[in-house]
Amino acid sequence: MDIKxxxxxxxxxxxxxxxxxxxxxxxxxxxxxSIFIGTMRDFNEGDNVQGMTLEHYxxxxxxxxxxxxxxxxxxxxxxxxxxxxxVGDILPNEPIxxxxxxxxxxxxxxxxxxxxxxxxKSRAPFWKKELLKSQSERWLVKNTDGYL
Amino acid sequence: MDIKxxxxxxxxxxxxxxxxxxxxxxxxxxxxxSIFIGTMRDFNEGDNVQGMTLEHYxxxxxxxxxxxxxxxxxxxxxxxxxxxxxVGDILPNEPIxxxxxxxxxxxxxxxxxxxxxxxxKSRAPFWKKELLKSQSERWLVKNTDGYL
Amino acid sequence: xxIKVRYFASLKESIGRSEDNLExxxxxxxxxxxxxANPNKVLPDNILAAVNMDYVExxxxxxxxxxxxxxxxxxxx
Amino acid sequence: xxIKVRYFASLKESIGRSEDNLExxxxxxxxxxxxxANPNKVLPDNILAAVNMDYVExxxxxxxxxxxxxxxxxxxx
Numbered sequence: 296m297d298i299k300x301x302x303x304x305x306x307x308x309x310x311x312x313x314x315x316x317x318x319x320x321x322x323x324x325x326x327x328x329s330i331f332i333g334t335m336r337d338f339n340e341g342d343n344v345q346g347m348t349l350e351h352y353x354x355x356x357x358x359x360x361x362x363x364x365x366x367x368x369x370x371x372x373x374x375x376x377x378x379x380x381x382v383g384d385i386l387p388n389e390p391i392x393x394x395x396x397x398x399x400x401x402x403x404x405x406x407x408x409x410x411x412x413x414x415x416k417s418r419a420p421f422w423k424k425e426l427l428k429s430q431s432e433r434w435l436v437k438n439t440d441g442y443l
Numbered sequence: 444m445d446i447k448x449x450x451x452x453x454x455x456x457x458x459x460x461x462x463x464x465x466x467x468x469x470x471x472x473x474x475x476x477s478i479f480i481g482t483m484r485d486f487n488e489g490d491n492v493q494g495m496t497l498e499h500y501x502x503x504x505x506x507x508x509x510x511x512x513x514x515x516x517x518x519x520x521x522x523x524x525x526x527x528x529x530v531g532d533i534l535p536n537e538p539i540x541x542x543x544x545x546x547x548x549x550x551x552x553x554x555x556x557x558x559x560x561x562x563x564k565s566r567a568p569f570w571k572k573e574l575l576k577s578q579s580e581r582w583l584v585k586n587t588d589g590y591l
Numbered sequence: 592x593x594i595k596v597r598y599f600a601s602l603k604e605s606i607g608r609s610e611d612n613l614e615x616x617x618x619x620x621x622x623x624x625x626x627x628a629n630p631n632k633v634l635p636d637n638i639l640a641a642v643n644m645d646y647v648e649x650x651x652x653x654x655x656x657x658x659x660x661x662x663x664x665x666x667x668x
Numbered sequence: 669x670x671i672k673v674r675y676f677a678s679l680k681e682s683i684g685r686s687e688d689n690l691e692x693x694x695x696x697x698x699x700x701x702x703x704x705a706n707p708n709k710v711l712p713d714n715i716l717a718a719v720n721m722d723y724v725e726x727x728x729x730x731x732x733x734x735x736x737x738x739x740x741x742x743x744x745x
Contacts, residue, residue, distance in 0.1 A: 308456035308457070308459060308460050309456070311456060312456050322535075322536045323483075323484055323485030323486075323535040323536045324484065324485070325482060325484070326481060326482055326483075326484045327479070327480070327481060327482070328478075328479070328480040328482065329477075329478070329479050330476075330477070330478040330479075330480070331475070331476070331477050331478075331549065331552070331553070332475070332476040332478070333474060333475060333549065333745055334473060334474055334475070334476065335471075335474075336471055336472065336473070336474045336547070337471030337472070338471075349744070350676060350677050351744070352674070352676055352718075352721070352737060352739070354721055355718060355721035355737065358721045358722070359721075380744060380745075387470075387471040388470045388471045391744075391745070392744070392745050399484070400587070400589070401479065401481065401560060401589045401668075402588075402589040402590060404479070405479070405553070405556075405557050405560075405589070408553075409553050412549060412553075412745060415744060415745050416742075416744065416745040417742070418723070418742065419742060419744050419745070420676065420718075420739060420742050420744075421742055421743065421744025421745070422676060422677035422678070422739070422740065422742060422743050422744070423743045423744070424677070434677060434678040434740070434743075435743040436740075436741070436743070437741050437743065438741070438742070438743050438744075438745065439548070440550075441548070441549045441550040441553070442550060481668055497667065498599060498600050499667070500597070500599055500641075500644070500660060500662065502644055503641060503644035503660065506644045506645070507644075528667060528668075539667075539668070540667070540668050549745075560668060563667065563668050564665075564667065564668040565665070566646070566665065567665060567667050567668070568599065568641075568662060568665050568667075569665055569666065569667025569668070570599060570600035570601070570662070570663065570665060570666050570667070571666045571667070572600075582600060582601040582663070582666075583666040584663075584664070584666070585664050585666065586664070586665070586666050586667075586668065
């Protein structure tokens with residue numbers, strides 16, 4: 296299990312691959328990998344967005360993410376999980392969040408990765424402030440429910 | 444939308460990245476990517492598995508996969524999708540199947556990728572024959588339901 | 592009429608052929624094609640049928656030039 | 669007792685401070701901490717509270733040395 300808060304842009308494919316090959320005894324043991332990547336868009340609620348600042352609560356973020364992954368591991372037979380989240384200044388098309396879950400069977404991988412994403416969205420202390428093309432700034436107010 | 448039947452091993456990360464950057468007008472437009480990768484395990488039903496041969500029905504495979512992706516695109520607002528599937532001789536730890544779905548919002552990405560995987564498992568004409576460590580061969584009989 | 596018949600996976604192995612090319616009048620349905628091509632073969636359980644690469648029921652009609660396929664439940668993914 | 673109070677995001681901006689270090693006896697709950705640290709500030713809607721980096725209700729107890737945080741609904745992911 297690995298949780299990373301990233302002040303710099305990251306390459307999700309490189310990170311997943313590095314993680315997968317760093318865990319030597321995983322080879323041949325997992326049958327399913329479910330990955331979710333959230334990427335910054337250049338528009339939101341009808342406005343052009345030029346950039347975003349992601350604030351977080353250092354320490355609490357890690358603590359909450361560890362709890363969330365532990366909850367997923369109690370509910371489903373998860374072999375391994377990787378969670379990464381950007382903080383700081385972000386540009387459109389940059390990855391914001393990565394959740395990867397390795398399991399034996401596909402249903403567990405889908406369920407566990409989605410559980411982690413939804414819990415992260417509602418409980419991990421991150422806050423987004425958008426910088427619009429008009430140069431005005433606005434805090435995002437609320438995350439939408441991803442199961443709807 | 445891209446569907447590939449692969450007689451040779453493929454690198455899922457390279458393929459996803461190449462696909463994503465080949466679709467120029469996607470940059471900044473998608474907020475969510477959901478990816479599923481099925482990988483060959485070195486054991487199944489209590490037996491050590493040394494290799495696998497994947498037979499398919501050329502032509503029907505592509506036709507059914509295109510139908511499945513089109514169904515997903517009718518049900519959810521999918522920006523793009525990539526489906527890859529190995530055929531031929533496969534070794535443990537090699538990827539068998541890749542489904543990647545790009546959408547604006549995460550719920551649609553999770554739902555559509557899972558729909559494609561389940562439909563692929565029940566309708567795409569592929570058949571697996573395992574080569575056990577004991578040198579005996581056996582056809583897999585039935586796919587399990589991934590929603591259970 | 593001319594019908595191409597294809598068999599896959601364990602069914603292909605148990606039949607011992609991957610395809611038949613039938614040239615015969617009077618085959619109306621997929622079931623007729625199976626019985627004509629495999630007169631002495633009991634149909635294994637759960638065999639699926641396709642005409643021109645789409646799934647069909649066993650009473651589906653066949654026409655001149657069709658490709659009819661028989662195979663066991665699929666196990667990809 | 670000694671309590672560290674932290675504020676984040678839009679709440680931090682509207683209060684104009686990121687933290688307070690309180691040295692005061694008699695604060696029993698998270699609600700007390702808020703009222704003591706922000707006597708003239710109407711509490712914005714939906715503000716969440718944490719003690720030592722775990723979510724708590726407003727009537728949760730606080731103890732000497734605790735870190736109490738207040739922040740708006742989270743919007744990560």
